[in-house]
Structures are given as C-alpha cells and as structure tokens.
Amino acid sequence: MRVPEGAPVSGWLKFQQKFPALRQISKPSLGTVAVIACITTTVFAVYAVGVGPKIHNDYYKESQKEKRALLRTTREETAQGLRPWSDPFERK
Numbered sequence: 608m609r610v611p612e613g614a615p616v617s618g619w620l621k622f623q624q625k626f627p628a629l630r631q632i633s634k635p636s637l638g639t640v641a642v643i644a645c646i647t648t649t650v651f652a653v654y655a656v657g658v659g660p661k662i663h664n665d666y667y668k669e670s671q672k673e674k675r676a677l678l679r680t681t682r683e684e685t686a687q688g689l690r691p692w693s694d695p696f697e698r699k
Contacts, residue, residue: 610616616624623629635643660667682691 610620619634678685685691
C-alpha cells in the first residue's frame with residue numbers, strides 16, 4: 608500500500624512495510640484477541656492454582672512446617688477440641 612509522503616502511518620503498516628511477507632496476514636479482530644486473552648488468562652490461572660503447588664510440593668511442606676513451628680500451641684489445642692486430621696491410609 609502506498610502512503611503519501613508525510614502522512615501518518617500506523618504501527619501495523621510500518622511493520623508490514625518492513626516485512627513484506629506479513630501483508631498476507633490480516634490484523635485479527637477484537638473478538639479474536641479477546642478470546643485468545645481469555646484462554647491465556649485461564650490457562651495461567653489453572654497453572655498457578657492447580658499445577659504449580661503439585662509440582663513445587665516440597666516448598667509448601669517446608670513453609671507449613673516453619674509456620675507451625677512459630678505457633679506456641681500443640682496440635683490438639685489448635686484443633687479446639689476437634690479430632691486433628693490424620694492420614695486414614697497411614698499404616699500403624
């Protein structure tokens with residue numbers, strides 16, 4: 608596309624002029640950008656909440672031990688009369 612000399616040129620057009628192969632690619636619509644952004648955000652959120660803690664399990668175990676060591680109560684006192692959680696599959 609020819610642009611008169613001195614006329615303002617958008618960033619996308621400058622980019623297409625530098626790389627002529629990009630002229631065949633049309634600019635995506637706003638709806639397409641919104642859908643891709645939504646999917647990307649969802650993937651990152653699922654990773655941060657579900658996958659990340661499973662992969663970095665040791666970090667969370669150590670952090671929990673450190674924080675429990677700072678408490679000045681026993682496990683039974685912290686439970687306030689309720690039975691503290693125990694692993695039902697643990698062998699005795």
